Amino acid sequence: HIAEASGILCCPAPTHSTNHTKNNHVTILFHNEMDCDLCLCWIDYQGMPHHFRVLRRNTSLRENSFVGHSFLLWRIDDEQDYCETLHTCKSNDDNNEGKKKQTVRRILNKESVICRAPLVGYQPLKALSLETNNHTTTTTTQQSMTVDRPHILYLRDNGRTICRTIAPTHSVVPYDTTEKVYEEVVIECKTKNGAVRWTLMCEPGWEGCCDNDNSNSMSIRERLTMDLNAASEKLPQKACELLSKSIRIWVNVSQKYGMELCPTEASHMCFHPEANWLRENGMKGEKCHGVEIYRVKDYLSDCDLWGAGGVIVHELSHAWHCCFCENGYDNKDIIKCFDEAMREKLYESVEVHGPQGPKAKAYACTNAMEYFAELSVAFMCQDRDTEYNKWFPFNRRQLIEHDRRAYELMCEYWRVPLSKLKK
Numbered sequence: 001h002i003a004e005a006s007g008i009l010c011c012p013a014p015t016h017s018t019n020h021t022k023n024n025h026v027t028i029l030f031h032n033e034m035d036c037d038l039c040l041c042w043i044d045y046q047g048m049p050h051h052f053r054v055l056r057r058n059t060s061l062r063e064n065s066f067v068g069h070s071f072l073l074w075r076i077d078d079e080q081d082y083c084e085t086l087h088t089c090k091s092n093d094d095n096n097e098g099k100k101k102q103t104v105r106r107i108l109n110k111e112s113v114i115c116r117a118p119l120v121g122y123q124p125l126k127a128l129s130l131e132t133n134n135h136t137t138t139t140t141t142q143q144s145m146t147v148d149r150p151h152i153l154y155l156r157d158n159g160r161t162i163c164r165t166i167a168p169t170h171s172v173v174p175y176d177t178t179e180k181v182y183e184e185v186v187i188e189c190k191t192k193n194g195a196v197r198w199t200l201m202c203e204p205g206w207e208g209c210c211d212n213d214n215s216n217s218m219s220i221r222e223r224l225t226m227d228l229n230a231a232s233e234k235l236p237q238k239a240c241e242l243l244s245k246s247i248r249i250w251v252n253v254s255q256k257y258g259m260e261l262c263p264t265e266a267s268h269m270c271f272h273p274e275a276n277w278l279r280e281n282g283m284k285g286e287k288c289h290g291v292e293i294y295r296v297k298d299y300l301s302d303c304d305l306w307g308a309g310g311v312i313v314h315e316l317s318h319a320w321h322c323c324f325c326e327n328g329y330d331n332k333d334i335i336k337c338f339d340e341a342m343r344e345k346l347y348e349s350v351e352v353h354g355p356q357g358p359k360a361k362a363y364a365c366t367n368a369m370e371y372f373a374e375l376s377v378a379f380m381c382q383d384r385d386t387e388y389n390k391w392f393p394f395n396r397r398q399l400i401e402h403d404r405r406a407y408e409l410m411c412e413y414w415r416v417p418l419s420k421l422k423k
Helices: 079-089 094-108 220-234 237-246 275-280 296-305 310-324 332-343 368-380 396-402 404-413
Strands: 025-032 038-043 049-055 060-066 070-075 120-122 128-132 135-139 151-155 163-166 183-191 194-202 248-251 256-259 262-265 269-271 291-293
Touching (some): 025 070, 038 060, 060 256, 183 237, 220 248, 220 296, 220 310, 296 310, 310 368, 332 368, 332 404, 368 396
Parallel strands (some): 194 248
Antiparallel strands (some): 038 070, 151 163, 183 194
């Protein structure tokens, strides 16, 4: 196996006796204290890496796994190289298997990383030591660990020890932000046939936190007002009314979540579909079915990758999918449309605004939820000359021409009659 050749243990081959139960379920928290970004992969029993999650410097990632599963970490020395690698290794094309293996060999044979080819291989509930060039990487674990006693893996580069694992003797305690104070701000916006009122829950200081950043031509209040007005005009009238009455938008100067021992500094924005996840990560359960801007600074720096209000439309589309479509995220029509698009490889390489470009595998490929949200943004833009979405298709005309099934799906689930659409 490729990974074994580099000294990394693969996952045990699946057998009839494999028993993935709570007794051998383990939580691993990877915390990067190095001066570089890392890529975290899960290694299957054939020695092939999967997932390719980015572990940024001074941040953490949590993996829920099982006894004996293996992980590989490697340095991201070149962001473009990483994106190309990710595109190759996440491809579902069986004919691309040879190229995948060649790419993996190139990863494992890179000379610029610290500990031989991979930075470190790690297998929970099993001691592992790699010795290369006088660098020693050792992990030690306890067989009694369960899901509420995580492995915490600290990654350092101090010339001797690259990483170490500690096993806490107490249960996981979330980083508690449930008492965080927010102030209510209401923004009234015009729609196609009236007006709606959006409720924002804002952390004190939200308006002044970016005053010293000269790159922002607007304040966060001005920008959100503009974007919410633009989103309100593009959304179907009934959907806009329902969403504005039921969805709150939480605005943070900054926000942490996760384990108290090693919380994650949140970035960008998201929609919250589950109250349990919020509570498990120390956040207010009342944020469930809300949109959250984790950091004002990120919003101001990223929002121009879409047309005005586009990133808001994306998150509100998640809310519409989850709360107003039949069976929510389990809607069979949306899942089927996504599966067919993936089978036809409609989004394997598309144009994109921003650092991922000029072409990359579309964000719509992530799952059926992102597929619906991404194409909803394109669907809402009826101006054929405007590149409204961040990713292709950028507008409704391009959606019709590129993915007719998705266009008809949008008409059905956004409750917009086909006969009233400008084609």
